[in-house]
Amino acid sequence: RKEVEQDPGPFNVPEGATVAFNCTYSNSASQSFFWYRQDCRKEPKLLMSVYSSGNEDGRFTAQLNRASQYISLLIRDSKLSDSATYLCALGGGADGLTFGKGTHLIIQP
Amino acid sequence: DAGVIQSPRHEVTEMGQEVTLRCKPISGHNSLFWYRQTMMRGLELLIYFNNNVPIDDSGMPEDRFSAKMPNASFSTLKIQPSEPRDSAVYFCASSPFGAGEQYFGPGTRLTVT
Numbered sequence: 001r002k003e004v005e006q007d008p009g010p011f012n013v014p015e016g017a018t019v020a021f022n023c024t025y026s027n028s029a030s031q032s033f034f035w036y037r038q039d040c041r042k043e044p045k046l047l048m049s050v051y052s053s054g055n056e057d058g059r060f061t062a063q064l065n066r067a068s069q070y071i072s073l074l075i076r077d078s079k080l081s082d083s084a085t086y087l088c089a090l091g092g093g094a095d096g097l098t099f100g101k102g103t104h105l106i107i108q109p
Numbered sequence: 110d111a112g113v114i115q116s117p118r119h120e121v122t123e124m125g126q127e128v129t130l131r132c133k134p135i136s137g138h139n140s141l142f143w144y145r146q147t148m149m150r151g152l153e154l155l156i157y158f159n160n161n162v163p164i165d166d167s168g169m170p171e172d173r174f175s176a177k178m179p180n181a182s183f184s185t186l187k188i189q190p191s192e193p194r195d196s197a198v199y200f201c202a203s204s205p206f207g208a209g210e211q212y213f214g215p216g217t218r219l220t221v222t
Contacts, residue, residue: 032209043200043213044152087152096142096154096165097211 003027004090006100013078014108020074021103023088033071035062036087038102044087047073075105083107111135113214115201121220127189130217133182134203142211143176143186144200152200158184159206191221 005024013019033050048055050062050071061074071088085102114133122128134141142157156166158178166176173192178184188195198218202211 034209043215045213046210049209091209096144096157096168097209098154099144099152101151 003098004088004100006086006088006103008101009104009106011103011105012108013105015078015080017078018074018076019078019105020072021086021105022070022072023100023103024068024070025088025090026069027090027098028066028069030090032091033062033064034089034097035060035071035073036089036099038085038087040085044099047086078107080107080109113201113203113212115199115214115217117217118215119218119220121222122191123222124192125190126221127187128191128195128219128221130186130199130201130219132184132186132201132214134184134201135212136182137205138203138212139181139206140204140208140211141178141184142202142204143184144202144213145197146200146216147197155186188219191219193221195219196221 003026035047036044037047038044048057048062050064054063059076063072083106085104087102088100089097091097116131140159143155144152146152155168156176157164161178174188176186198216200213200216202213204211
């Protein structure tokens with residue numbers, strides 16, 4: 001099993017819809033979880049951290065399920081500008097991050 | 110505040126040549142990371158430093174790759190000799206020590222012909 005797995009997509013979603021995708025991980029000892037957003041030919045940018053109690057930031061909600069070893073990202077009222085690749089990442093602290101290959105999201109007008 | 114700075118932004122070189130990538134982390138950040146991104150393998154951690162000391166270089170693919178951090182504001186990643194399979198985007202990232210969040214530079218797009 002790969003360390004971090006994501007459905008590569010693409011997810012084609014109409015503007016205004018809600019979309020959710022997951023990221024599964026194999027290392028049960030992972031302590032830190034993040035979602036990054038990467039636009040085409042740009043660097044990854046931190047979208048949000050994922051806390052054990054869940055985390056909400058405006059239209060974005062991230063959750064962690066330790067028992068099933070996955071994190072999720074939900075985007076409500078999707079905008080055209082949400083089109084990007086979403087990378088999940090594990091680890092952090094004083095160590096480097098292990099990234100998934102990303103889920104490609106396309107918001108259609 | 111300036112973010113992570115990388116140079117050059119693009120590099121095209123011939124197989125066998127030496128390539129040096131440069132990174133200036135965000136001021137005050139104690140940890141620096143080098144990543145490589147390709148379509149096939151995604152984003153991979155190559156090496157990271159804490160307080161200028163290399164901590165884990167297990168991601169460095171071969172002895173042709175080396176990295177240094179002579180001071181808190183500068184790091185280099187060198188490939189010698191370069192090969193076509195080294196073609197990728199190389200990112201540098203930094204974070205405050207112990208913090209999970211990392212901040213990426215714009216990357217260096219390397220093409221080895």
